[in-house]
Amino acid sequence: MIIVLRQGTPQAEIDHLTDMIVGQGISVNPIVGSDLTILGLIGDTSRVDPTQLESFQCVERIMHVAEPFKKANRMFHPGNSVIEAGGATIGGKGLAVMAGPCSVESREQITTVAKAVKAAGATVLRGGAFKPRTSPYAFQGLKYEGLELLKAAREETGLPIVSELMSPYDIERFVEDVDIIQVGARNMQNFDLLRQLGKTQKPILLKRGLSATIEEWLMSAEYIMAGGNSNVILCERGIRTFETYTRNTVDLSAVLAVKKLSHLPVVVDPSHGTGKRWMVPPMARAAIAVGADGLMVEVHNDPQHALCDGQQSITPDDFTQVMAEIRAIAQAVGRDI
Numbered sequence: 153m154i155i156v157l158r159q160g161t162p163q164a165e166i167d168h169l170t171d172m173i174v175g176q177g178i179s180v181n182p183i184v185g186s187d188l189t190i191l192g193l194i195g196d197t198s199r200v201d202p203t204q205l206e207s208f209q210c211v212e213r214i215m216h217v218a219e220p221f222k223k224a225n226r227m228f229h230p231g232n233s234v235i236e237a238g239g240a241t242i243g244g245k246g247l248a249v250m251a252g253p254c255s256v257e258s259r260e261q262i263t264t265v266a267k268a269v270k271a272a273g274a275t276v277l278r279g280g281a282f283k284p285r286t287s288p289y290a291f292q293g294l295k296y297e298g299l300e301l302l303k304a305a306r307e308e309t310g311l312p313i314v315s316e317l318m319s320p321y322d323i324e325r326f327v328e329d330v331d332i333i334q335v336g337a338r339n340m341q342n343f344d345l346l347r348q349l350g351k352t353q354k355p356i357l358l359k360r361g362l363s364a365t366i367e368e369w370l371m372s373a374e375y376i377m378a379g380g381n382s383n384v385i386l387c388e389r390g391i392r393t394f395e396t397y398t399r400n401t402v403d404l405s406a407v408l409a410v411k412k413l414s415h416l417p418v419v420v421d422p423s424h425g426t427g428k429r430w431m432v433p434p435m436a437r438a439a440i441a442v443g444a445d446g447l448m449v450e451v452h453n454d455p456q457h458a459l460c461d462g463q464q465s466i467t468p469d470d471f472t473q474v475m476a477e478i479r480a481i482a483q484a485v486g487r488d489i
């Protein structure tokens with residue numbers, strides 16, 4: 153980090169600022185020019201609060217030379233992270249495909265879909281038990297019963313399960329019940345929740361916030377990792393832009409950016425990303441072509457009667473077709489499935 157000081161700052165003020173920074177375990181290297189004085193900060197500057205620095209009258213400008221995320225940063229972990237979750241691997245040469253309904257609706261529904269996606273080659277079963285709905289009057293999920301039904305579907309198919317956690321009160325239950333805990337887009341910056349998840353060793357699927365920048369997303373991963381849990385999987389699920397044709401705008405360039413900046417695996421969710429069933433297969437293909445480590449896809453046996461997100465759910469037959477298509481693309485980009 154570099155701090156440019158205002159012209160003519162008295163030495164006493166520079167000393168005061170320097171003492172504050174040194175007090176945080178960081179060394180300060182002053183460069184005194186004829187017009188400007190610059191302070192070079194050396195050490196773990198992630199602990200320095202830039203807004204605190206800016207509150208000093210003598211600070212003209214702050215420049216970051218390194219990203220604020222450390223544990224998630226590829227600079228400090230050049231190899232790709234590979235995460236194991238209930239027998240599935242995410243981030244290795246093989247692609248991870250998480251598929252299943254938006255919400256768990258009944259025993260029959262979840263087991264039917266689970267068997268179908270397993271047969272098509274999915275590696276993880278998804279299913280929401282606690283649903284973050286915009287309307288409080290919309291179906292909120294089967295909650296604990298939904299978790300029980302997911303466990304039964306896992307038992308029947310052998311597929312590990314991923315489901316969204318919304319409240320810190322349910323962490324213990326989720327750690328016990330699911331193989332991957334999903335943090336939804338709306339909770340990406342629920343820092344208390346992230347901090348609590350950092351105390352577990354459970355794989356966490358961290359979805360990108362509705363309007364989160366890549367840096368904010370990686371800082372949320374950092375919250376989990378700072379607590380000691382490095383099992384973080386990122387999920388690009390589209391961001392809100394001025395475009396209203398699609399539910400969200402799938403930011404496939406974010407996959408490239410994240411892969412460059414971080415060692416964490418990243419999967420793409422073309423279902424919430426587009427909100428349109430017919431766009432899911434081509435966007436799934438594009439995601440694999442661009443280098444995503446896998447997908448999260450909503451699959452429903454009867455999309456027209458789905459209790460949530462039927463408009464963006466594909467059928468098991470469509471999913472089987474998507475798997476065949478991404479197999480070919482995976483081979484072209486040096487991945488297995």
Ligand code: PEP
Nearest residue numbers: 280336337338359389424
């Ligand atoms: C989901 O995956 O069920 C979900 C609600 O997604 P998001 O948090 O990305 O909206």
Ligand code: MN
Nearest residue numbers: 254450460461
């Ligand atoms: Mn959904």
